[in-house]
Amino acid sequence: MKMENEYFLTGKIHEECGVFGVYHVSSAASLSYFGLHALQHRGQEAAGIATSDGKQITCIKGKGLITEVFNNETINKMDGIHAIGHVRYSTDGGNEIENVQPIMVRAHTGHFGAVHNGQIVNASELKEDLENQGSIFQGSSDSEIMLHLIQREAGTFVEKIMGACRKMEGAFAFIIMTKDCMYAVRDKNGLRPLSLAFLEDGYCISSETCAFDIVGAKFIRDIEPGEVVRIASDGVKSFHYTQEVQHKMCAMEYIYFARPDSSIEGINVHTSRRHAGMLLAQSDDVEADIVIGVPDSSLSAAIGYSEASGLPYEIGLIKNRYVGRTFIQPTQQQRERGVRMKLSAISSIVSGKRVVMVDDSIVRGTTSRRIVQLLKDAGATEVHVRIASAPFSSPCFYGVDTSTYEELISARMGVDELCTYINADTLKFMTIEQMREAIPTRDLCVSCFSGQYPTALFSFQKVIKKK
Ligand SMILES: O=P(O)(O)OC[C@H]1O[C@H](OP(=O)(O)OP(=O)(O)O)[C@H](O)[C@@H]1O
Ligand SMILES: NC(=O)CC[C@H](N)C(=O)O
Numbered sequence: 001m002k003m004e005n006e007y008f009l010t011g012k013i014h015e016e017c018g019v020f021g022v023y024h025v026s027s028a029a030s031l032s033y034f035g036l037h038a039l040q041h042r043g044q045e046a047a048g049i050a051t052s053d054g055k056q057i058t059c060i061k062g063k064g065l066i067t068e069v070f071n072n073e074t075i076n077k078m079d080g081i082h083a084i085g086h087v088r089y090s091t092d093g094g095n096e097i098e099n100v101q102p103i104m105v106r107a108h109t110g111h112f113g114a115v116h117n118g119q120i121v122n123a124s125e126l127k128e129d130l131e132n133q134g135s136i137f138q139g140s141s142d143s144e145i146m147l148h149l150i151q152r153e154a155g156t157f158v159e160k161i162m163g164a165c166r167k168m169e170g171a172f173a174f175i176i177m178t179k180d181c182m183y184a185v186r187d188k189n190g191l192r193p194l195s196l197a198f199l200e201d202g203y204c205i206s207s208e209t210c211a212f213d214i215v216g217a218k219f220i221r222d223i224e225p226g227e228v229v230r231i232a233s234d235g236v237k238s239f240h241y242t243q244e245v246q247h248k249m250c251a252m253e254y255i256y257f258a259r260p261d262s263s264i265e266g267i268n269v270h271t272s273r274r275h276a277g278m279l280l281a282q283s284d285d286v287e288a289d290i291v292i293g294v295p296d297s298s299l300s301a302a303i304g305y306s307e308a309s310g311l312p313y314e315i316g317l318i319k320n321r322y323v324g325r326t327f328i329q330p331t332q333q334q335r336e337r338g339v340r341m342k343l344s345a346i347s348s349i350v351s352g353k354r355v356v357m358v359d360d361s362i363v364r365g366t367t368s369r370r371i372v373q374l375l376k377d378a379g380a381t382e383v384h385v386r387i388a389s390a391p392f393s394s395p396c397f398y399g400v401d402t403s404t405y406e407e408l409i410s411a412r413m414g415v416d417e418l419c420t421y422i423n424a425d426t427l428k429f430m431t432i433e434q435m436r437e438a439i440p441t442r443d444l445c446v447s448c449f450s451g452q453y454p455t456a457l458f459s460f461q462k463v464i465k466k467k
């Protein structure tokens, strides 16, 4: 797995992947390009689109951003009325082209392909089994397992997909395309988001609803946990591969990953972040002059904190928009310079002020430590750090690259020690109960905050045992 390496290089948790699909629309490739552009924050390592004209499938993929992999010429070459697309941040398998998605196969029953967001926790076991039975994998990601399993199952294509889903544990949102059908699939725990919309005379599927707005699609509903939705010329049909479902939507989708203009399970991401900020303020009695957020993902929470506390909201930090979420810095010194490159404090705003600095999460501690210093260098007299989530103290095995305890600062330090480490005057987190109040969905996965996992962990169990 690459996650440990990559994490230490960047010092960041990364987004997950973004999946997108369109069925029966006028220009499937260009709509997919725009949809994936809206999902780019979920993965910046590689991108790909496969289109079908109803007879055959064409797939183009490559490393880099969607704008680097595609241009007018490539998009125009891709005829088709159906398409699936992907933006990748790898969690399993490196960034070789074989792991870049869509992953396509030529089966005797027809050419098909899939895009995946999530992490199959029993991937090693399934892969070993499949290899023992004669499967030869093209790449090394967990996602490819789905295609092998489909091929080995019996029945109609949708029955094959359902059979495959019953064998996989963990987190998965898949879109699968044959030359004339599309399938949207969500794992039975509902860990990763996936929604359905109308588009032109056809349909659109996306990891996040922000992509619907960009292409002009009209939201219909979320795919249910354990559901397979089949879209074909005879319309949309729903199937359930199991009745044993849970609604464990990833809390970090609301806290950090998703775009503020997306709604997940009916809850707008900006609204939930603002609510989190309000709850933070309501349980706080710190004396301060201004509230600032750390761009980008904590601005909504900072606005909420300001509203509930009555303290003025200020722009105290400016982000250089040309430094993305995933710049790679090989050493700690370079990583810290990276945060300095990314964010600058406005001294005329913070100088002489007692500042409440709201961020959405602390993972490694690099950002908070650096920013407290930036604010103090810019003349802030006090910096009170408020985090709009609980301490991130356990690894995630569901498609986010935090797979060990060592890399998580809250697994190593209590709040007081962490406050001293980041050199803040005070530090407070939310409780898990407050997080649930801010995100009033049916139920949430909060495993990285609680250490309680909603699924069996298979080979990842050894990470827990090693703790
Ligand atoms: O404790 P750390 O390991 O430093 O990680 C936590 C920080 O990283 C994320 O921001 P990021 O800069 O990735 O993205 P953003 O601009 O979208 O907020 C998150 O919002 C925190 O600010
Ligand atoms: N971040 C993700 O959702 C990654 C999907 C898949 N596990 C991969 O590594 O390609």
Ligand code: SF4
Pocket: 191, 249, 250, 251, 252, 253, 395, 396, 397, 398, 399, 400, 445, 446, 447, 448, 449
């Ligand atoms: S462990 Fe954390 S990051 Fe992973 S799915 Fe659960 S809430 Fe999301």
Ligand SMILES: [Mg+2]
Pocket: 294, 295, 296, 297, 298, 359, 360
């Ligand atoms: Mg941030």
